[in-house]
Amino acid sequence: MAKLLTIQGGKPLQGEVHVRGAKNLVPKSMVASLLGSEPSELHNVPEIKDVDIVTNLLTIHGVKVDRDAASGVMTLDPRETYSAEHSAIDTHAGDSRIPILFCGPLMHKNGEAFIPDLGGCRIGDRPINYHLEVLRNFGAVVDKRATGIHISAPKGLRGAKLELPFPSVGATEQVLLTAVLAEGITELKNSAVEPEIHDLIAILQQMGAIITVYTDRTIRIEGVSRLSGFRHRSIPDRNETASWASAALVTEGDIYVRGAAQRDLTAFLNTYRKIGGEFEVDEEGMRFWHAGEPLKPLVLETDVHPGFMTDWQQPMVVALTQANGVSIVHETVYENRFGFTQALTRMGASIQLHRECLGSNPCRFGQRNFLHSAVISGPSKLTGADIDIPDLRGGFSHLIAALAAKGTSNVTGIEIISRGYEYFIDKIAGLGADISISER
Incomplete structure (x- = not known):
């Protein structure tokens, strides 16, 4: 039977999670x-x-x-x-x-x-x-x-x-x-x-x-x-690390990611700090938290390494829904990666998708009818919703939004997230989230 994850949102995530080897390695x-x-x-x-x-x-x-x-x-x-x-x-x-x-x-x-x-x-x-x-x-x-x-x-x-x-x-x-x-x-x-x-x-x-x-x-x-x-x-999973960092930012929490490594996160950490997040590094991992000031909007383009990784885009979009102003995100790696924003819109986010390359450089998806640029206006008050997980990174980003939203979210398709996030339900619960699992 399929599992149903029920989330009572609105609580800052605080505590420690452990990240092991990279799913992509x-x-x-x-x-x-x-x-x-x-x-x-x-x-x-x-x-x-x-x-x-x-x-x-x-x-x-x-x-x-x-x-x-x-x-x-x-x-x-x-x-x-x-x-x-x-x-x-x-x-x-x-x-x-x-x-x-x-x-x-x-x-x-x-x-x-x-x-x-x-x-x-x-x-x-x-x-x-x-x-x-x-x-x-x-x-x-x-x-x-x-x-x-x-x-x-x-x-x-x-x-x-x-x-x-x-x-x-x-x-x-x-x-x-x-x-x-x-x-x-x-x-x-x-x-x-x-x-x-x-x-x-x-x-x-x-x-x-x-x-x-x-x-x-x-x-x-x-x-x-x-x-x-x-x-x-194996090197640690930099994508999971970025996801937990984004979760700390969106829920106004404070998360220590044991096993995380700074070296392969340069582009993400620069963006994280620009939007209003903070981090500390020690020999065992990294700590991420909301710095306290209103989050700032920005213009962001994904790219192949050493640019801003496409897998970081989706959790960052959730964070940008809480930024004070208009942000632009140009996706240049996967042409249909903004499908996950439909659920965010139902939750109250203001996101408009465009076919044009809204970035500094035209990309291979320009003039090809793909909705690969997003304009995000914030801050938005997110409210709970029924969500069906579409893909791995988008799915975890939905969880982040549900954890930050006011009210109840019912999430299905969570099995997809287990492809790349180890014990993610236990980790979320350990950070103080109000969640429950049932069978459908």
Whole structure:
């Protein structure tokens, strides 16, 4: 049965939460273990649905996965890998897009891979054509079937010269996971350079890969014949950290995020301080709180790293509904990421969506009929509402709004949030929120 989360809003969130490894890194690290000829050990692993999905997908391919939830340590042994049944892959993949990243490692191990119909959050067009074109350039044969896509490498995988039309994180990960054991040299231009990409590169280098990252977004990979295992501690989840920071701001609370790291949050922290939030940093984590003065409006554009991350946009929009004036947010990464604002409008927020690029630079969504800019007027008095979670980050942002709003909110679809937020209900309750869970 589906769960219903009831929130009595209007209470400042105060206390401490613990953030572990990055949702955008840990599952990909697990996939990387397939490339090794020896077991790997991954630390700081969170208890989230995406980790469960990859665990199941690895297991049906013969990888032995041992996981200690309390310590966050996982061991992965790929020495007896085999091809899984297509129906089993389809069943365990669910609505995740992660199976596409299994292709390179599985072709190196088994000579073939299968991709079921892919799901994911409804935040914009995220076609897998980047991935398929990358794999074809390495020499893969792509066979589209009624049940999914079968990919093989009858002549092996060879290095290639590639350039992405947009610095896609997923496509960059695909290249890295495929090129490290491909014959010859691979050069990727216009690659993503997010912190999670660099952490994945660190893992692959530890396994024996030879990878060079240049300052012009070019990555060069020299293929090797064999990779060993790795022992690695994942970077903390910067997106979850930003979400809790935004929750402290919107509810006028004070939250200490244990495990948070300042290094990968530069663009977010600058914006956080401009709007009226404050933070402190120590060796164990970071503290975030509302500085006490009215929040200030601002103009904000999302961008690929090192810009303001698209995953930070949604919780920040909730904060901007409480700012004293007019704010403009220009989304340049995902064209349909403002769908979550419909619920905020029902709660009392004043948000207008526009097709124009309301930012300093035109983006690839301009003149294409996408509502990818928002004008937010505040401060707005938010009131409780019935909410159905649309996607991961938008869903957590809805929770933030409901926690700040006056009155009762009934939230459904909360299972989506468990994809990337560990024990989020327990954490919210621990911060003093008035919530209850029931079955529908």
